[in-house]
């Protein structure tokens with residue numbers, strides 16, 4: 163690894179001795195006593211959970227965390243209490259987690275699109291830096307067909323279970339209808355990957371699907387409950403509170419089963435203290451259970467769909483709860499910071515405490531909303547989520563109230579530019595547009611590539 167060079171290699175001549183002394187004088191004050199030594203075996207593990215709410219992870223009110231083992235592990239590192247997903251569906255957020263770009267920048271604005279091969283992904287950067295790279299994904303939504311395998315030496319997709327009777331997803335055939343897998347089996351494969359990985363430096367991505375509907379599929383003595391049943395109850399206005407209560411109960415049960423499986427991964431990391439291990443854990447989005455009138459994820463921009471767990475456990479990160487505002491787009495810079503790899507990813511590295519007034523931006527994936535608008539955007543401003551579009555009035559999502567005029571005006575401008583950037587001839591990198599966005603608290607990354 164490149165951190166501060168290796169002085170011993172230079173200790174062969176008088177000149178070398180002088181250089182060594184000079185280098186030592188420069189780097190010594192910056193040396194982190196907890197940082198890994200140059201020779202240590204090192205691995206970076208990104209864990210993404212499909213559909214995990216922040217409050218399910220952290221606990222809220224009189225309800226404890228549904229993932230106590232994972233929360234206990236997280237407490238050894240930095241837990242981010244104000245982390246927001248870049249989108250409320252799987253592919254756009256994962257594309258942001260891998261590129262540091264927002265959906266209208268990387269182009270995956272809804273499920274079913276291909277992650278552009280021209281874009282640099284974290285797996286590619288790790289591989290170029292000499293890491294072995296392996297992934298295990300537990301849902302067809304992240305199948306290699308969609309381009310998420312870029313940069314991985316090994317990409318293992320494990321789908322042994324059917325999702326309802328789905329045979330097609332986003333226009334693609336789901337082989338044998340097998341769409342996803344549960345954590346017990348995924349962890350089994352993940353532990354085997356940890357054992358099999360080659361090289362001194364290793365990057366892993368493990369994706370889990372347990373908390374996605376159907377709810378209760380980890381529970382053997384209760385029937386599953388799928389989103390179609392929730393929608394049916396809502397449409398018929400029959401048994402709605404009871405159906406929602408059952409969905410929440412089963413969702414927590416799934417989160418508990420996930421936690422018990424993940425505990426084996428945390429135990430494995432504990433059992434190998436000689437390997438320097440950095441873990442970044444987050445979710446691609448949360449889930450609504452009737453809050454704000456929404457169900458599932460993808461149709462609404464509610465706090466319950468956007469506010470996600472995020473923690474970093476690493477010898478390079480100070481433990482504690484952090485309240486700086488962060489997002490999916492900050493993950494690539496963080497992963498590279500943990501491994502000390504030079505990079506050009508936008509977003510902030512979470513190794514350093516950031517801005518509690520930072521704005522987080524993102525978008526909903528869905529097809530046109532009730533007013534026929536194609537896609538809706540959101541911004542987190544001073545801890546509040548404002549959702550809307552260029553041509554619509556902005557609403558504070560929780561209360562459904564109009565946004566304050568000043569914020570409404572600012573965000574409409576930004577949203578209009580995002581809309582225009584999506585294949586309608588507006589260039590984000592045009593100097594005037596760039597300056598206008600910067601004035602609104604939005605920095606256009608250097609790595610944005612645009613259609614001619």
Ligand SMILES: [Zn+2]
Nearest residue numbers: 212251252446
């Ligand atoms: Zn998802």
